Amino acid sequence: MIPVKLNLKNFLSYGEEVPPLDFTQFHIACLSGANGQGKSALLDALTWSIWGEGRKGSQEKKADNSLLRTGQKDMRVEFIFDLEGDRYRIIRSFSHAGKSSRVSLEFQAYDQKGNKYISLTCPSTRETQERIIKTLKLDYQTFINSAFILQGRIDEFSRKTARERKEVLSEILGLSHYDELTNLAKTYLKEINNIIMTKDSRLEYIAQELAQVDFYK
Numbered sequence: 001m002i003p004v005k006l007n008l009k010n011f012l013s014y015g016e017e018v019p020p021l022d023f024t025q026f027h028i029a030c031l032s033g034a035n036g037q038g039k040s041a042l043l044d045a046l047t048w049s050i051w052g053e054g055r056k057g058s059q060e061k062k063a064d065n066s067l068l069r070t071g072q073k074d075m076r077v078e079f080i081f082d083l084e085g086d087r088y089r090i091i092r093s094f095s096h097a098g099k100s101s102r103v104s105l106e107f108q109a110y111d112q113k114g115n116k117y118i119s120l121t122c123p124s125t126r127e128t129q130e131r132i133i134k135t136l137k138l139d140y141q142t143f144i145n146s147a148f149i150l151q152g153r154i155d156e157f158s159r160k161t162a163r164e165r166k167e168v169l170s171e172i173l174g175l176s177h178y179d180e181l182t183n184l185a186k187t188y189l190k191e192i193n194n195i196i197m198t199k200d201s202r203l204e205y206i207a208q209e210l211a212q213v214d215f216y217k
Helices: 040-049 124-138 140-144 164-172 174-215
Strands: 004-007 074-083 086-097 101-113 116-119
Touching: 040 074, 040 086, 040 124, 040 164, 086 116, 101 124
Parallel strands: none
Antiparallel strands: 004 074, 074 086, 086 101, 101 116
16 A cells, blocks of 8 residues: 555644645655644544544544544545555545534545546445455554554554464465465365266266166167
8 A cells, every 4th residue: 555645624633724745745754743733643544544543532432533623523534545556545534513423434446547536435334444444455453563553552462362463463464365265265175076976976877777778688
């Protein structure tokens, strides 16, 4: 995944008139500044747009409310990235009014011939999220235990159980792909065995018929 552009609206310390962050203008970046100036917010914006994850309060299951700019009712993050020669765009929005809140998620791919984005969004947010993860071949837990270290959580991987560490390493190495191949091979083997059994039954029937023909000669 190669970041291309990031657009924020009412995300943490960033308000509505925020210039887009164009990743194509640099190869290596160093974020520096005083506390509260929005350095970590840019990284939170990336993880929230892709996986819906970011910093959150201790009592919150989701990060949405913690990421909304104080005094605002809606926020939006647009993230454009390249992957294996293709360009994609993710747009995640969150709105809050009274006791109700709403999250919307759009996933799009760029069509070079038509010079436009085409929708890859599924009927539900959950299905769209699964499609994004499948496209990236990377979930949030694998990301924060490999390419990205959360602030104050450098021991994220070592604090996990043996089983959890094994799962993370399996995702990093892409071992799940081999599990899929194993299951596929088992399915083919079952089909081939069924064909062999059918052929054997047919041969046995033919042998019996031939034996009867020889008997009546």
